[in-house]
Amino acid sequence: MFQTINYWTRQYGLNYWTKQYGLIDGPRTALQYKLGDRSRKLFALTLPDFAAPIWLRGGTSDVRVFLQVLAVKGYDISDTAQGKELRRRYDFLIASRVQPLIIDCGANIGLSGVWYARHFPEAKIIAVEPDQSNLEIASKNLTAYPNVTLVHGGVWDMPSHLSIANPDAEPWAFQVEEGKGSIPGFTIDQLSEGKPILVVKVDIEGAEKALFRSNTDWMDRTDLIAIELHDWLFPNTGTSQSFMKAIAGHPHEVTMRGDNLFFLMSGER
Known part of the structure; x- marks a missing residue:
């Protein structure tokens, strides 16, 4: 897991969240994510189609793990x-x-x-x-x-x-x-x-x-x-x-x- 957070935020910024979750939930989720990461505290990210919040420690590698696993869908090979x-x-x-x-x-x-x-x-x-x-x-x-x-x-x-x-x-x-x-x-x-x-x-x-x-x-x-x-x-x-x-x-x-x-x-x- 060696990619930098700057790379992921460039690739998966507001446009990504809007496309993923719509004009209302997308920006809300993006703001939640950005503020939570900056807080350097434990925060909950609520995703529209998830049964429960995702908990992350702001300012740590947790946010990159989230991007790689759930945003970028790093384990999804369903299209192969x-x-x-x-x-x-x-x-x-x-x-x-x-x-x-x-x-x-x-x-x-x-x-x-x-x-x-x-x-x-x-x-x-x-x-x-x-x-x-x-x-x-x-x-x-x-x-x-x-x-x-x-x-x-x-x-x-x-x-x-x-x-x-x-x-x-x-x-x-x-x-x-x-x-x-x-x-x-x-x-x-x-x-x-x-x-x-x-x-x-x-x-x-x-x-x-x-x-x-x-x-x-x-x-x-x-x-x-x-x-x-x-x-x-x-x-x-x-x-x-x-x-x-x-x-x-x-x-x-x-x-x-x-x-x-x-x-x-x-x-x-």
């Missing part, structure tokens, strides 16, 4: 062939009376959980976040979505004890490291309990290096992996290599939106 196939698989599971499972690794303030809950309302969503302050905001944002379960922790390739390596970072940039910390590190197998997975969303600030280095059998029962890679953040360390090696062993198709890559697993589903 891969997105249409994912929807078909979701509908098939519902018709078969099987609840789809989505695992949100790096939930931050819960906005990706909001997005998935709105677009896959019958799915069970497990949202994992290591930072307690982010979890507090996420719990407010997800109150209206009972199909989302918040989990305090990180994701790793083995059950682990983790800690925040950079506690002074922006709220969207916390990195975890293995050690004697008090944050539990869960495997995807633990979170999924061995069940088939519709989507695993991964935005974990470089921890993908550990997540995909071993114990990746869960990929065989996953339909889609949505991932942001972080080689740009950790140059010369091969952060993405374990993922690239793991995904190479699974037939797939790939599409891209913004910072995210979407790997749709091929084969019978």
